[in-house]
Amino acid sequence: MMANRRNDTIYLGSTINLPKRVWEHRNGVVDGFTKTYGCHVLVWYEVLGSWEAARQRELQMKQWKRAWKLREIEGLNPEWGDLYDRIALP
Incomplete structure (x- = not known):
């Protein structure tokens, strides 16, 4: 999930x-919801075993x-900090 700031707009994908x-x-490479609403902070993520499982989880959530x-x-992230550094490649 991406957010613009704590307890405000969130995006799930x-x-x-x-x-x-x-x-x-x-x-801002992708036009759409995250660009329009400034959702640039990764606040939550979950790793699943397959694309199909991830898509099902997204639809469920x-x-x-x-x-x-x-x-x-x-x-996962009580302070709503940016988790990008946890998942970014060096």
């Missing part, structure tokens, strides 16, 4: 290359209430 996709969002998504974010 899935990818097979998280470092690349987050870099694209952070640098998009049906969740906002409070449930916030609980996931704060469970």
